Amino acid sequence: MSKVRIVTDSTADIPLELREKYGIKMVSLKVLFGEETYLDAVDLTPDQFFTKLKESSALPKTSQPSPVEFHEVFDALLKEDPEAPIISIHIASVLSGTYQSATIAKSMLEEAGENVHIIDSRSASSGHGMLVVLAARLAQEGASVEQILEAIEERRNNSEVFFLVDTLEYLQKGGRIGKAAALIGSVLNIKPILSLESNGTVTSVDKARGTKKAMAKIVELLKASYGDAEVGLIVAKTDDEAATHELETRVRAEINVKELHYSSVGAVIGTYTGPGTSAVFLYKI
Amino acid sequence: MALLGASVLQSNAEKVNALNVFPVPDGDTGTNMNLTMASGVTELKKKPSNEVGKAAEALSKGLLMGARGNSGVILSQLFRGFAKSLAGNDQANAMEVAAAFQHGVDLAYKAVVKPVEGTILTVAKEAARHAVQYARRNTDVDDLMKEVHAKAQEALLRTPEQLPVLKQVGVVDSGGQGLVYIYEGFVQYLTGSTAEDTDAIISEAAPVEVYVPERTEPVSAQAKLETLDIEFFYDMEFFIKRNVSNAAVAAFDESAYKKALSKDGDSILVITDDDIIKVHVHSRKPGDVISLSVQYGELTDIHILNMREQHREILAEQGITEHSTSVNLSAAELLAGQAIDDRPTEHGFEVAPYGMIAVALGDGVAELFRASDVDIVLSGGQTMNPSTEDFVKAIESLSAEHIFIFPNNSNIILAAEQAIELTDRSVTVIPTKTIPQGIAAVLAFKEDETPERNKEWMVSAASMVISGQVTKAVRDTSIDGVNITEGHYIGLKEKAIVTSQPDLLAASKELLESMLEGDADLITILTGEGATEEITTALCEWLSENFSDQEIDLQYGGQPLYPYVFAVE
Numbered sequence: 001m002s003k004v005r006i007v008t009d010s011t012a013d014i015p016l017e018l019r020e021k022y023g024i025k026m027v028s029l030k031v032l033f034g035e036e037t038y039l040d041a042v043d044l045t046p047d048q049f050f051t052k053l054k055e056s057s058a059l060p061k062t063s064q065p066s067p068v069e070f071h072e073v074f075d076a077l078l079k080e081d082p083e084a085p086i087i088s089i090h091i092a093s094v095l096s097g098t099y100q101s102a103t104i105a106k107s108m109l110e111e112a113g114e115n116v117h118i119i120d121s122r123s124a125s126s127g128h129g130m131l132v133v134l135a136a137r138l139a140q141e142g143a144s145v146e147q148i149l150e151a152i153e154e155r156r157n158n159s160e161v162f163f164l165v166d167t168l169e170y171l172q173k174g175g176r177i178g179k180a181a182a183l184i185g186s187v188l189n190i191k192p193i194l195s196l197e198s199n200g201t202v203t204s205v206d207k208a209r210g211t212k213k214a215m216a217k218i219v220e221l222l223k224a225s226y227g228d229a230e231v232g233l234i235v236a237k238t239d240d241e242a243a244t245h246e247l248e249t250r251v252r253a254e255i256n257v258k259e260l261h262y263s264s265v266g267a268v269i270g271t272y273t274g275p276g277t278s279a280v281f282l283y284k285i
Numbered sequence: 286m287a288l289l290g291a292s293v294l295q296s297n298a299e300k301v302n303a304l305n306v307f308p309v310p311d312g313d314t315g316t317n318m319n320l321t322m323a324s325g326v327t328e329l330k331k332k333p334s335n336e337v338g339k340a341a342e343a344l345s346k347g348l349l350m351g352a353r354g355n356s357g358v359i360l361s362q363l364f365r366g367f368a369k370s371l372a373g374n375d376q377a378n379a380m381e382v383a384a385a386f387q388h389g390v391d392l393a394y395k396a397v398v399k400p401v402e403g404t405i406l407t408v409a410k411e412a413a414r415h416a417v418q419y420a421r422r423n424t425d426v427d428d429l430m431k432e433v434h435a436k437a438q439e440a441l442l443r444t445p446e447q448l449p450v451l452k453q454v455g456v457v458d459s460g461g462q463g464l465v466y467i468y469e470g471f472v473q474y475l476t477g478s479t480a481e482d483t484d485a486i487i488s489e490a491a492p493v494e495v496y497v498p499e500r501t502e503p504v505s506a507q508a509k510l511e512t513l514d515i516e517f518f519y520d521m522e523f524f525i526k527r528n529v530s531n532a533a534v535a536a537f538d539e540s541a542y543k544k545a546l547s548k549d550g551d552s553i554l555v556i557t558d559d560d561i562i563k564v565h566v567h568s569r570k571p572g573d574v575i576s577l578s579v580q581y582g583e584l585t586d587i588h589i590l591n592m593r594e595q596h597r598e599i600l601a602e603q604g605i606t607e608h609s610t611s612v613n614l615s616a617a618e619l620l621a622g623q624a625i626d627d628r629p630t631e632h633g634f635e636v637a638p639y640g641m642i643a644v645a646l647g648d649g650v651a652e653l654f655r656a657s658d659v660d661i662v663l664s665g666g667q668t669m670n671p672s673t674e675d676f677v678k679a680i681e682s683l684s685a686e687h688i689f690i691f692p693n694n695s696n697i698i699l700a701a702e703q704a705i706e707l708t709d710r711s712v713t714v715i716p717t718k719t720i721p722q723g724i725a726a727v728l729a730f731k732e733d734e735t736p737e738r739n740k741e742w743m744v745s746a747a748s749m750v751i752s753g754q755v756t757k758a759v760r761d762t763s764i765d766g767v768n769i770t771e772g773h774y775i776g777l778k779e780k781a782i783v784t785s786q787p788d789l790l791a792a793s794k795e796l797l798e799s800m801l802e803g804d805a806d807l808i809t810i811l812t813g814e815g816a817t818e819e820i821t822t823a824l825c826e827w828l829s830e831n832f833s834d835q836e837i838d839l840q841y842g843g844q845p846l847y848p849y850v851f852a853v854e
Contacts, residue, residue, distance in 0.1 A: 187656040188724070188809075189838050207728065210836040212806035213854065 002084035004139040004148060005077050009098050010040035011091040012129035013266045022136035027069050031267040032061045040268045049267035050239035053275060059173055062268045064097040070105030078112055085145045086116040089132050092200020093120045095176055122200040126234040126263045126281040127161040158284040160225055162218045163194045166276025174272040178202035193217055215247050219254045229284055232259035236279040243278040251280055258285055293470035295319050301463045314459035317354030317670055324351020336375045341368035350674035356460030358699035359393050359405050366392035379429045383420035386413035403448025405460030411440035427475040434468040441465050454762050517550045517567035523587040525562040525578055535580045545577055547682045640685025643723055644671055644693045647813055647844030650720055657727045670697050676704035680712055687711045687736045693723035715743045719752035721852030751800045753778050753851035755793050790820050793849050794827060800853040801832055808835050809852040811842030816849055
């Protein structure tokens with residue numbers, strides 16, 4: 001039986017070596033700095049992006065892949081092996097039209113599309129990426145579509161995402177602020193503790209005064225979720241190495257981390273979080 | 286009799302103040318008890334009666350409403366029990382008076398969560414116990430009162446034996462002393478001392494009722510008031526004529542109308558007659574007031590005065606110029622006005638699920654609370670704590686289903702809690718003892734959670750903060766092994782004095798060092814009167830050199846008497 005093929009988009013922030021190792025196909029979103037257009041994770045590395053973000057006066061814009069771009073990828077995979085099912089996993093549909101594009105691409109395949117499964121990760125960045133990598137690993141091991149879909153649903157339900165941003169300005173200007181909007185312009189250096197709701201909407205689950213107290217609160221929240229259970233941790237690197245490192249240290253001091261991975265916040269996600277972001281993604285093993 | 290009691294207390298208020306154990310310049314027991322008593326006397330004068338039961342009831346009601354500070358609240362409870370016991374009596378014999386004293390003590394003990402011996406409570410208790418015993422053998426009320434006074438005096442002298450901190454400082458309990466002065470006044474009355482000049486003294490003592498729902502520095506003198514502090518600055522007066530036009534007019538609901546006015550106004554007075562309503566209000570938005578009022582009928586005799594303009598004229602006459610910060614302030618105020626406009630309103634008000642009332646000292650601190658969603662900030666006043674009545678008024682001016690109160694001072698908690706009993710609104714007092722605790726508690730608030738869970742979080746958040754304050758010692762003393770010199774800067778960690786230094790910077794550093802002994806993530810500095818930019822900068826530099834693991838948040842507090850208030854959390 002043909003192995004399941006896994007497709008995703010660039011917002012999953014999966015490092016290149018992992019994509020290659022598991023044969024994950026990626027469709028890039030685009031990042032636009034003024035007149036210049038870059039393919040996310042192809043033309044623009046995370047480092048290059050944050051440097052440009054600092055230098056550029058105007059905020060970058062992003063655009064989702066067209067259905068045609070997905071169609072090309074699906075079509076090519078089906079030509080390689082018409083029997084191989086495709087699972088295409090995407091950034092939360094409440095955050096981006098990417099899922100919509102992929103869905104249209106599937107319908108363009110007509111009958112062949114029946115073997116293509118478009119999945120809304122209801123998450124973003126490594127919260128989305130961890131599902132893709134899990135699916136790809138299971139696919140490589142020969143798991144069926146049903147087994148994979150079940151496994152990623154379970155992973156989705158026992159994972160946690162927390163992130164801190166330097167300023168809410170980017171989320172607001174990018175129209176992705178969700179329920180954290182209430183905290184704009186607050187005094188006393190209030191840091192919202194950001195997370196994603198079950199459908200992927202950005203939300204503020206709590207707040208704290210200052211970054212350090214916010215990190216302490218994230219650890220508290222994680223402790224409440226996981227206790228002493230064994231978990232996997234993905235630390236998302238950004239331009240703020242010190243903050244990211246401190247958050248990692250605090251989480252590892254209190255939480256029983258058995259698997260540790262690093263990812264990098266890419267250009268599209270970075271456009272919405274802005275500089276000075278730190279994020280952790282956890283899942284129960 | 287009560288008038289003389291109040292009078293003797295009033296003339297000795299400063300002596301009582303001087304007995305305050307802590308050499309910090311606020312929370313004066315004498316002032317608090319005096320203002321509480323004055324409120325009782327005012328009520329008594331409104332309803333003079335020859336019946337002892339009714340007179341005691343009037344006094345008790347006034348005391349209850351005017352209660353300020355812990356000693357004031359206890360005093361009000363003592364007389365509440367006293368009045369309850371005598372209710373319905375025309376006269377009282379010695380036995381009844383003694384029983385009334387005892388009932389007062391019983392109620393006061395119940396009102397205090399953790400009664401401490403060696404305080405006003407003990408003085409009242411021993412005096413009452415003696416009264417009950419004495420009344421079994423003697424029937425003369427005058428003699429009984431003398432005995433009560435003597436026994437109270439005796440009990441007072443023993444308070445240093447009961448409360449170690451009094452002994453350490455070498456004073457008797459200040460609240461107990463206040464009570465003895467009141468009893469002394471009673472005795473003077475009964476033994477025939479004339480009440481001459483009592484009236485003059487009392488009216489002097491009566492507090493100026495300054496109740497401003499939002500901006501609340503007590504108005505003591507025009508010169509102390511910034512023109513822009515007059516928030517509701519259009520003084521409006523007009524009549525609504527109900528039946529002159531044929532057009533249908535809306536039904537008039539006085540309490541809803543007042544609530545609507547209070548949204549952007551204070552000093553509200555509405556007098557409703559059959560076909561005419563007289564309205565007086567200080568409002569920030571005269572247009573809204575007119576639009577609201579015109580629904581109920583035709584408006585006549587409309588007077589609108591700009592009080593800021595009047596105030597500027599007064600200042601000009603006195604040769605005082607306004608502060609240069611006025612431009613910024615007015616910009617901020619414009620924004621604040623806009624934010625209010627953005628809220629969806631029906632007749633200018635709506636019922637919110639939650640309301641918050643905080644007590645604060647200093648314009649900066651008040652602003653921090655307001656920016657953190659606190660609806661009403663009551664002034665903590667350096668020697669005038671808000672009374673139970675102030676809390677009741679604040680509670681009733683809020684249109685919210687559930688109200689949280691943050692007293693932010695250990696001497697204000699009881700007065701706030703007493704307010705709960707005097708209103709039918711749903712109110713929770715979060716017993717915050719310091720401004721830093723209050724800020725932490727307010728920030729723990731979550732709109733979509735129940736009052737019970739919110740209380741839990743707020744109390745827990747407050748307990749995670751270490752509070753510190755720097756102020757000037759008002760007298761020489763020695764507490765907890767720290768020798769304190771008048772005029773030196775003392776550092777208080779929670780309630781304990783940890784340092785006394787001639788130099789503000791040195792005292793601040795030493796205090797912070799003791800506060801930073803454990804783990805901490807954040808140091809907040811609230812600058813008050815007496816803080817200088819130079820010292821603040823030096824302090825911040827010293828902190829970032831020595832405590833680099835902590836974030837520092839520097840905020841303007843504007844609190845009087847305390848150059849610095851610190852929070853470590």
